[in-house]
Amino acid sequence: MNFRSHKYIYIALLGLGLGLQSCSKSFTDLTPEGTVTDANYWQTESDATYAANGLYEHFNDDSMFGRGLFWYINASDDMVTGRTDAGSAAVRNFTATGSESRVNSMYKKFYQIIQRANTIISKVPSMEISESVKQQVLGEAYFMRGYAYFYLSQYYGDQRAGVPIVTEENMLETTFERPAHVSENFEQIVSDLLKAAEMLPLLTSYGSADLGRANKDAAYAYLAKTNLQWARYDVSKWADVATYCDMVSNSGSGRKLIDTDDPEEDFASVFYIENNYSSEYIFSVVSNKVQGCILPAVLFENTGYGLYNGWGYFHPTLELYNSFEDGDYRKKATILEFDDTFTLFGSDRQYYSSNSQTGFQFKKYMQPFRTPATDHLNPNGDYPTSDLNVPLVRYADILLMKAEAQIMQGQSGDVEINLVRNRAGLASIQGATMTDLKRERRSEFAAEYTDRHSDLVRWGDAQAAYAKPATGRQHTIKTDPTSSYTVVQVWAARNFDPTIHHVWPIPPADVSNAGIAQNEGW
Secondary structure, eight states: OOEEEEEEEHHHHHTHHHHHHHHOSOOOOOOOOOOOGGOSSOOOHHHHHHHHHHHGGGGGGGIIITTHHHHTTTTTTEEOOOOOOHHHHHHHHTTTOOSSSSTTSSSHHHHHHHHHHHHHHHHHHHSSSHHHHHHHHHHEEEHHHHHHHHHHHHHHHHSSSSOOOOOOOTTTTTTOOSSSHHHHHHHHHHHHHHHHHHHHGGGGGGGGGGSSSSOHHHHHHHHHHHHHHTTTTTTHHHHHHHHHHOOOOOOOOOOOOOSOOHHHHHHTTTTSSGGTTTTTTTEEEESSSSSSSSHHHHHGGGGGTTSSSSOOEEEOOHHHHHOTTOOOOOHHEEEEEETEEETTTTEEEEEOSSSSSEHHHHEETOGGGGGGEEEEEEEBSSOOOOOOOEEEHHHHHHHHHHHHHHHHTTTTHHHHHHHHHHHHOOOHHHHHHHHHHHHHHHHHHHHHTOOOHHHHHHHOOOOHHTOOEEEEESSSSSOOOOEEEEEEEEEEEOOOOTTTTOOOOOHHHHHHHTTTTOTTTO
């Protein structure tokens, strides 16, 4: 990465883009309040806190967790692209160049987060402010730097090359090399997240305005997720996965599944606004009616039956629908099929869709659409955010990562798997295998940023999965909930080459500007 070529990154982010980051004191309100310069900044506790707020500005960015990274998740066998879109089709078909507008900005935007974190780490230690504020802000900076490198490493790094490592020590340099192996990135991530875990408090110590900030459990969770990816190259890392999962479970913050012995409601309620910061919360995209995450509306029926501007992307496949075990209440909580009853803006109706290519819609994030649109939805349908936070890591992931680590070490993962299964209304199993674990992850995390595509890649299952076409239901009358259907192919089989497509192409502009090598084969 060449910051001389990325002047907007270097100039704006060296001072954290202070015109953007001079924000109100409330963490969840990222509205700019004015412009300041680096010369008169870094003086007060408010300056440091505002700078930390800027680390989360990407929560408002459609091309990040609004739907940007979802184009990569959309490559899995769980869903198909719901509308004609050449760029997203190229990503799903593994023929992308990285220049497509759908995916050409995430790489540099993660580096923006990193450079903002670097600036905090370089500036805050010498500030004459309280030690508690200093520790909080530095902890957030180390966390967000590790978090950004986690996603960059997962999507763009492998055994042939990692992604450029930029820290406070070398951020003023003009060129950077790619590490020889992504394990160098993992080492940096672990170092950052361990510092963050030491500095950050538990979520339970935050006031209501700060609940979405980085917290100790989130640092441990991303340490587990990092080692989960690292274990592809070094099996000794499975022990670290289990260790960091236990750190979350035993942190003292009361982490547990929402489980009231009502399986029909419990899993569904994880994705209710009132549970944005429940016992299952680890880290999420903070959202509200005017800023935040548009993903729930992106998954909603295109044009929203004339009632709200849904965008109609990402439709569940029949393969995902059929993958659930009989009696698994997650199925109805995750997917709508024709003739299902659901509540829309205060009225019950039977589901149908003239938009869905598969005859299904994701239901997981639809709670904001149950009541009048003015209650929880942005009145601007062109930026359809809601009050619902979209999870990035939740406690079920901690349990299933622990189970996978145990199984991969020849130990039992039954306790953790059965906690997840029982909440869904399923009977306990004994001697759980990787086949069981894979099914649980698919059923639990469909349409989440936990990312089935990444799971299939690291398991070595992607090539076989994508060699099969995706299917759906073609209903004879798309506006009749009770109409008959035939099963049809909705997406042809794809050619996934595991020696190439296990990573994504770095956007060509970033390759050129940085003078680094593209991922081989792209």
